[in-house]
Amino acid sequence: MKLIARFSHLGIATKQFFYMFLVTLLLFLLLAWSNLSEAETLLKDQVTKDAELLVARTNQYIDATLDNVENILLLLSTRQDWLAGGDEAEAVRTLQSFADYNSSVVRTLYFVRSDGKVFSNTQVNYDIIGNPHLKALYAQALDNYGSIQVSEPYVSPLSGRTLAYMMPIKDRNNEVQGVIIAELGLDLLVSRISPLIYQSFALVTANGNVINRMEAGERLLPVKPGTYPPELLPAFTAKLPGLKTGADDMSVNGERLIAVKSAKNRLGWSLIAFIPEDSFYKDLQPLYGNYRNATMLWVVILLFSAYMLSRTLTRPIRGLVNKMDRLHDFEVVAKLPENRRDEIGKLARSLNAMLARIQHLLHETKRAEEKKKEYELKMLRSQIAPHFLYNTLACISSMAKQQKIDDVRQTIRSLVGLLTFSFDRQSEFVALEEELEGLRMYMHIQQVRYGAKYGCRIEVEPQLLQQRILKLTLQPLVENALFHGLAPKGGGSVIVTASVHDGRLRLYVRDDGIGMSRSDIRDVYRKQAAEPSRHSFTGIGFANVHERIRIHFGEPYGLRIGGRKGVGTVVRVELPMSLQS
Incomplete structure (x- = not known):
């Protein structure tokens, strides 16, 4: 809040400078961030597409390599006379020639005859070490009606990590003479794939077995501790078959990886390459540097431009301010x-x-102000109407002749008080209590003159009596009610009340006289009697009271008249509250 308060006290030039600088800088940073994000996405997509293409081509290489193994089996099946005959040496030489010629793919060749006799290109090693998997491979080969079968990976005593291609050989009578088995060197196959794919990778067989080769100290993929060569954790390998073909996201030890998986080859195998997401950001470091340098240069240019622009815009304004100050x-x-x-x-x-x-x-x-003074002079000139004073004194004389000493004393007291209240020029404003007291004295004189046919009741709450109002505000209104509302009717009463509404003081003068029509009310607003009547105490009429209030307090204040013929009239006086003299 203090920072906002300090900013609000800054000049327009400074505010404009900060606003232009910050807004433009934010727009630039937003644009830079958007471009960097777009570049990162494009780079990621491009690397992913390149990886997908590389994985696909590598998978094709694997297919071609495995096709060579199938061709070896097919060629060997044409030499069944050597293999099925009794010449053991010739059978071994045949297997050795094929194995030596295809040593880049095949590690060990076997021919298992139907009588259980086994020939191998490494006959001596086989005779010594043996191979416990041949029996199961022989049975698996016969289960597929003579076509080439491929086993899942296993560890062979003669070939190490391997998998076997199997093909039964039959004679002209379609009798099985035996099964040719070729064990591949998986480590050799993986080592030939490694130069083709620069990322970490794994081969997933149709049954979900994983074939991979990792160097010691592998950090990208999770490996079993203490294993050499490193082996992947089972929990990780269990996720690989479920990856979708193409690019897929996965998390390893809190690190995000992009797994690029190829379509399955004829064996149902898939090749998966793993790319760390961090590598994308490393490739973007030069681009980040360029944006950083461009941002620094842009900030300098922006500071200078914002300063010059704010100075250009605010200098004329400061000139106007200086002229206004003078x-x-x-x-x-x-x-x-x-x-x-x-x-x-x-x-x-x-x-x-x-x-x-x-x-x-x-x-x-x-x-x-001049008009106000004019109304004040007019009020002074007509403050006491001669007819009212003459009639009042005549009434006192009559009561004196009738020996009504108390009535004479009270009437003289009321007249003196009324004249004192009227002539007092110390202030144009009086308390509402004083105005009401003057009104009571005026009504006492009128009741002495005309008897009890006129009545006046004042109902004002005590807390409002000290409110300040213009002197002689209510008396002309009550006088108007007596002689224009009640006199034509032959008598009646006037009620004076007060209330507070929306922070304003409202005074009401109600009578139950002959009432007024709408045209009569409009006439009251428009005209003022040129000469006071012989009954009036002052020459102040309705219009004069209205104008005095508006001159002192403004347009919202003044008098409002309402009435109905035969029912009565009400005048509302609208004044501000708590006015001090």
Whole structure:
């Protein structure tokens, strides 16, 4: 909050500078971030596509290699006379020649005859070490009606990590003579794939077995501790068959990896390459550096541009402020120059128009003051109507002749108090309590003159009695009610009340006289009697009271009249609260 308060006290130039600088900088940073994100996405997509293409081509290489193994089995099946005959040496030489010629793929060749006799290209090693898997491979080969079968990976005593291609050989009578088995060197196959794929990779067989080769110290993929060569954790390998073909996301030890999986080959195998997401960000480091340098240069240019622009825009405004500060006399105001056509020129024209309006208001205020003084003089000149004073004194004389000493004393006291209240010029404002007391004295004189046919009741709450109002506000209204509302009817009563509404003091003068129509009410607003009647105490009429209130307090205040013919009239006086003299 303190920072906001300090910022609010800054000048327009400083605020404009900060606003332009911050907004433009944020836009630039947003654009840079968007471009970097787009570049990162494009790079990621490109690397992923390259990896997918590389994986696909590598998978094709694997297919071609495995096709060579199938061709070896097919060629050996044409030499069944050597293999099925009794010449053991010739059978071994045949297997050795094929194995030596295809040593890049095949590690060990076997021919298992139907009688259980086994020939191998490494006959001596087989005779010594043996191979416990041949029996199961022989049975698996016969289960597929003579076509080539492929086993799942296993560890062979002669070939190490391997898998076997198997094909039964039959004679002309379609009798099985035996099964040719070729064990592949998986480590050799994987080592030939490694130069083709620069990422970590794994081969997944149709049954979900994983074939991979990792160097010691492998950190990208999770391996079993203490194993050499490193072996993948079973929990990780269990996830690999479920990966979708193409690019897929996976997390390993909190690190995000992109797994690029190929389509299955003829054996149902898939090749999966693993790319760490961090490698994308490393490739983007030069781009980050370029953006960082461009941002620094842009900030410098932006600071200078924002400063110059704010200075250019605010200098004319400061000139206008200086000219406005030199204004002391609104009677003679020099116009500001309006030669500019931009917003500054519009501001100058607006200021000139405002100054013209101020001069007009000053003149209006002077006229209002003069009019106020005119009403005050008029009130003084007509403050006591001669007819009222003459009739009151005649009434006192009559009561004196009738020896009504108490009535004479009370009437003289009321008349003296009323005259004192009227002539007192210490203040034009009086407390509501004083105004009501003057009204009571006036009503006492009227009741002495006319008897009990006129009544007046005052109902004002005590807390409102100290509110300040204009002197002689209520008396002319009550007088008007008596002689224009009740007198034509032959008598009646007047009620004076007060209330507070929306922070304003409202005084009401109600009578139950002859009432007023709408046209009568309009006439009251428009005209004022030129001469007071012989019954009036002062020459102040309804219109004068209304104008005095509006001159002192403004347009929202004044009198409102309501009435109905034959029912009565009510006058509402609207005044501000808590007015001090």
